[in-house]
Amino acid sequence: MSSSTGSLDHAGFTFTPPPFITSFTELLSGSGAGDAERSPRGFNRGGRAGAPKFKSAQPPSLPISSPFSCFSVPAGLSPAELLDSPVLLNYSHILASPTTGAIPAQRCDWQASADLNTFQQDELGLSGFSFHAVKSNATVNAQANYLPLFKEQQEQQQEEVVQVSNKSSSSSGNNKQVEDGYNWRKYGQKQVKGSENPRSYYKCTYNNCSMKKKVERSLADGRITQIVYKGAHDHPKPLSTRRNSSGCAAVVAEDHTNGSEHSGPTPENSSVTFGDDEADKPETKRR
DNA sequence: GGGCTTTGACCCAGA
DNA sequence: CTCTGGGTCAAAGCC
DSSP: OOOSSOOOOOOOEEEEEEOOOOOOOHHHHHOOOOOOOOOOOOSSOOSSSOOSSSSOOTTSSSSOOOOOOEEEOOOOOHHHHHSSSSSTTTTTSSSSSTOOOOOOOGOHHHHHHHHHHHHHHIIIOOOOEEHHHHHHHHHHHHOOOOOOOOHHHHHHHHHEEEETTTTTOOOSSSSSTSSSSSSSEEEEEETTOOSSSSSEEEESSSSSSSOOOEEOOTTOOEEEEEEEEEEEOOOOOSSOSSGGGGGGGGGGTOOOOOOTTTTOOSSSSSBBBBBGGGTTTTTOOOO
């Protein structure tokens, strides 16, 4: 892949919460932490360690640092609050939705985003909370015309990768850890090869919704290390989810959920890398 | 009683 | 062609 000059494949967005934040979801929902992993017992076969692929190491297409932004939030202040705060009002949508990759026009102004960092820090004197938005070179290069480009991307991309470094989301009871306003049902878990972290597979429980997501979480602390959304929701985000009552579902503000459109589940996590790769890849593998 | 999680087995694509 | 490993299925148990 590309990685270097690449193809506009990924827009990386990396959220690096401080150590004290165990779950972004928690932050958003304000709910307590749940048990990290209910039963970390055996996983499937294929658990032997192998050559690290892209799990242990960040894929080249997922830049760690970038011109993108990085802003801080004062300790004690949840991102959600921040997002809703007047300060961030105009930027609160900068986060592209992991599921739909929705990115409002404002989000295209990465420069602005960058300023935001400073802005917040300067204006609010925030600190302790780092939000690193990372984007792929391609994306970065596209800064200028990011808007149109991104729109196109969104219409095509079906797989979004949420890189959560140092991060979060404890499973609150139901492992619905990653609450994005949708209801997910776990249908499998596997120990992937190049990583010691188990990967969980979730499907959107909505009627014929084909949206799926893979969640990788650290065995050590149960924190989510990566989330990959695949497919698109073909239904509006449920106003209130049964168990997601944590409040996260609140993100229901705008949802168009037409996979190809944008909408978005909220990146509870925040680091979002829009992978398109599988965009054209027909979800093969079925049985 | 229904829905969800867990977990071993199976399927299949790619190397 | 064989092997490896990711993704999915489905039964069982739990909440």
